[in-house]
Amino acid sequence: MSEIFATTGTIAAIATAIVPQQGSIGVVRVSGTSAMHIAQTLFKTPGKQSWESHHILYGHICNPETKQVVDEALLLIMQAPRSYTCEDVVEFHCHGGVIVVKQVLRLCLENGARLARAGEFTLRAFLNGRLDLTQAESISDLVGARSPEAAQYALAGLQGKLAHSIYNLRAKCLDILAEIEAQIDFEEDLTPLDPKRIVRQIEQVATDITELIATADKGQLLRTGLKVAIVGRPNVGKSSLLNAWSQSDRAIVTDIPGTTRDVVESELLLKGIPIQVLDTAGIRETQDQVEKIGVERSLKAANAADLILFIIDASQGWTVEDEGIYAQVKHYPLILVINKIDLLDEDQINALKLQIQEPAFQICTAVGKNQGIDSLEIAIFEIIQLGKVQTTDMELVINQRQQAALIRAKILLKEVQTTIFGKLPLDFWTIDLRGAIDALGEITGENITESLLDRIFSKFCIGK
């Protein structure tokens, strides 16, 4: 057994974010058989207080060797199995900042604990049966959530919504498997299986799996967000767009072409999806050394973006320069932003629109007047949902690991159906069905390898 499976030993870590000279309270968490002993060694209470589970004690944390007081603090005791890890847990609630919590952690390490690895508290919670793997992953998502919506989905996962669906699907597969195996073992005594019914049952499971798979894109968007680059020739209103959209004065706006020299970033949320907006230097042929580098950076930003907002100045029409830039970026997901429409009347706008056939997604704005941001957001939403199953009514989202396992399960279920249609012997039906059951078990952690656990939990932060 590798070390990651070892739940022996008492672990300790700082559980709160540590920021020098900040944070009013800092928590050091200890879990394992020596936790209570460590607390009793380090924590001195005035008078008599009861050391009971789920009680908080007031006192002082002292260095047992020097008798020096390190902090005035609170101690929270949670005795096994009624704790996060299902082990004995004690928490020292100290004063914040870095110095005190580090001293307290060190005292714990000097008195019988070892430093916890990343995710080790949650790993123990998983190994001791408090959480399944999807719930453990949700904790990591909850801590890392970048929007309230993302946090809400993570919480749904923590409460077992996904685990529940997967258990149900796996149970259905197990029922089908049991029926086939009974048929193999007691062929003479049982009425023959109806292949059509089995195929139908498998189809139902596969359909449910497909629905779950469709939530992965949304999960991915909520987790990693979207990188959006604004590109176009100088003076079309790129920086004005960044400012209007992020409701800030992040970028400098002037009527001098070539104002923006470097990539300017701003973060915003669109229905819970974190969006990193990059304003770039206007693209043009230039002899200016600094501007040249800026233009290179613009193209690089466009390259690295998930989506490009290609912006033109409506009052100038679709120019040769626009055409040139468009040729360089048209193979990316792209929205054409026709800006400064306040300078045109309706007929002129319509004429311009007729002239521009290409990009499928076009919007008209006057970002200098704060107009059109709503249509931009609608267009973005359309482009990222394009061609995908509507997932808004699903109250859960899956991650890429879960998606990979579900895709494997689905492929194997299709194989089972092919086997049944091919009239192969019953033994053959069970092979891929077992494979699908294993793939589903990998999601919840019923069927899991060490290296997979290692990969999942090492992504956590220390103390979680």
Ligand SMILES: Nc1nc2c(c(=O)[nH]1)N(C=O)[C@@H](CNc1ccc(C(=O)N[C@@H](CCC(=O)O)C(=O)O)cc1)CN2
């Ligand atoms: N101070 C502190 N806050 C925290 C945590 C923690 O470990 N410490 N958590 C950690 O991430 C989260 C809460 N998770 C927890 C889950 C279970 C138990 C627990 O003691 N459960 C027992 C008792 C329940 C009861 O009395 O009914 C149990 O389920 O048996 C504690 C915290 C968020 N806030």
Ligand SMILES: Nc1nc2c(ncn2[C@@H]2O[C@H](COP(=O)(O)OP(=O)(O)OP(=O)(O)O)[C@@H](O)[C@H]2O)c(=O)[nH]1
């Ligand atoms: N009338 C009108 N003017 C606008 C609009 N948007 C931007 N402008 C003006 O256009 C000029 C250029 O705007 P910027 O946002 O600096 O343009 P840019 O594309 O970032 O320019 P560079 O950084 O030089 O590439 C400024 O004078 C803006 O006030 C708009 O919607 N309507």
Ligand SMILES: [Mg+2]
């Ligand atoms: Mg600019």
